[in-house]
Amino acid sequence: MKNADIIIIGAGAAGLMAARLLTQAGKKVLVLEARNRAGGRIHTVSDDAVGHIELGAEFIHGDLPVTLELLDKAGIKYNHAGGEMWHFRDGKFSVGDEEMDGWDKLMDCLNQLKEDLSISSFLQDYFPHEKYQPLKKSVLRFVAGYDSANPDKASAFALREEWQNEDNGAQHRLEGGYGLMIDYLVKEIENHGGAIQFESAVKSVDHSTGTVTAINGSVYEADKVLIALPLGILQLPAGNPGAIEIKPSIKEHQFALQQIGFGAIVKVLLKFDEVFWEQIGGHDLSNMGFILSEERIPTWWTQVPKHQPILTGWLGGPVAKEYEHAPDEELFEYAIKALSNIFGISYEEIESKLVAHYVVNWTVDEYTRGSYAYDTTTSVKAREVLNNSIDNKLFFAGEYLYSGPSMGTVEAALTSGKKAAESILRV
CATH class of the missing domain: 3.90.660.10 (Polyamine Oxidase; Chain A, domain 2)
Incomplete structure (x- = not known):
């Protein structure tokens, strides 16, 4: 029995942004997240004395349109960080x-x-x-x-x-931390009928039939699956305990994933x-x-x-x-x-x-395996491959798929999630 119209693997910024837009469009969305929290490489912890501490992403590096539009809609303030x-x-x-x-x-x-x-x-x-x-x-x-x-x-x-x-001169910090943005996205998803399931690390994805199944001990079925995992996880060799197996193999996409840099x-x-x-x-x-x-x-x-x-x-x-x-x-x-x-x-x-x-x-974090993406000389061609779905059933999103001057940022992740949702809605 189908669990959702779309399954999204990963509740980082890219996956949550896509889920928000898809649920707003009336799609039944299930987000499967390996951690016990949303946000991925965004991780804000509270501190009684100073308010919050950012263990992950901290800055808005410029007047970035997707990020600032989202914060404005959420009513989240941001301040100059000069x-x-x-x-x-x-x-x-x-x-x-x-x-x-x-x-x-x-x-x-x-x-x-x-x-x-x-x-x-x-x-x-x-x-x-x-x-x-x-x-x-x-x-x-x-x-x-x-x-x-x-x-x-x-x-x-x-x-x-x-x-x-x-x-x-256009560097900012969120007043209250990036965690407020993550909380807003989660609430938006849930308010529009979407569901997020934590501690659900997906081990394999099978797209061999008319639907797609995601397996993590339990089996989840949907018309489409969006893989919104960090590049460091997707670059893991087959057989690694943290790797995700895709069946049948998508050799062209798997090769392309190795052609983009991922830092430490x-x-x-x-x-x-x-x-x-x-x-x-x-x-x-x-x-x-x-x-x-x-x-x-x-x-x-x-x-x-x-x-x-x-x-x-x-x-x-x-x-x-x-x-x-x-x-x-x-x-x-x-x-x-x-x-x-x-x-x-x-x-x-x-x-x-x-x-x-x-x-x-972050380089040894079991659900990240690195920092953020950077372009190599082969990245442009790799993204051309990865931005194409597999049979309109299997899609990718993540900051590594962003092309522009804000590579490796939350802006990159949000932009990729937005584009992935738009691609899914077109088919």
Whole structure:
């Protein structure tokens, strides 16, 4: 007996956005989610003192149309998340964007590039001289950190589009956290007759008959199935305990899934009993939004313009992948050592100020297996395949299917979910 018109596998932003639109269109929708909560890589936890802490997605990176329209409809407020950019290098603080000698030439060369190649190859081919080593180091570090990407695979074309469309002045945080957006989507789905079933990890999907079945011990049947899982799960080799088996095999789509990059990330959140870093070594850091360093956990940010006692550490890209199986305690120690070195305060003193801490290694999270997608030189063709359904029965959605300057963001996930729902409604 058919359980729904459409089964959606995954209750992250993409799956929930699709479910909202499909239920609004009168479709009977069942969402199957492996976790005991909705949101996926959005995970807001409540805190009595500061209100909320974001273990996953935190920022709105720009004036992004789909995200902001959804928040406006939900009545969720968002605030500017600006602040100064600081650097700590060789024992010294500096403020402002780093002057990168050769950046204008780099963008000129990127704009003239006719055939795509990895950003590492691009830098090697166009900037081989020793004088450009600082530029290359900065670019590669940014690609690994911000995009959580492997520079040996990341597309120069995609990075060119991202850098041409940057608007560092239009950064926002949700007042109350991204969890409010997830709660809104869940309520919208349920109010329109949809259902979300948690702790329901789907192991296989069978599309061999007129309907599609999703199996997780129980068997669920629908006219169509939308797979809205993280790319890291879909890239798992067959036989891996977390992999999803699709029968009959969809070899072209499975090959395409491997052609898009999926990064690695470690996020460390530290809550202290006071904001101790605003006056350090004669420097006024009270408006510091970010500080970049050479430490093992190199990137840190505050809650500016709010003066809350929270520091967030960030390690991305291939280096984060190296710590895939590092114990949380080891990563926590790296974080404290990093702050000790940056602020010139003993490890013991910083630890004594600590009230709570969270280490989130998304790379080993069993339902994610990484951070977010980035474009490789083969991603464009891969998305052309993945955006096509299999016999109008099996569809895909996820931030990895987004094409544009906001790759790897909540905007990308919401946009993909919206497009997937529209595709399903057309057939």
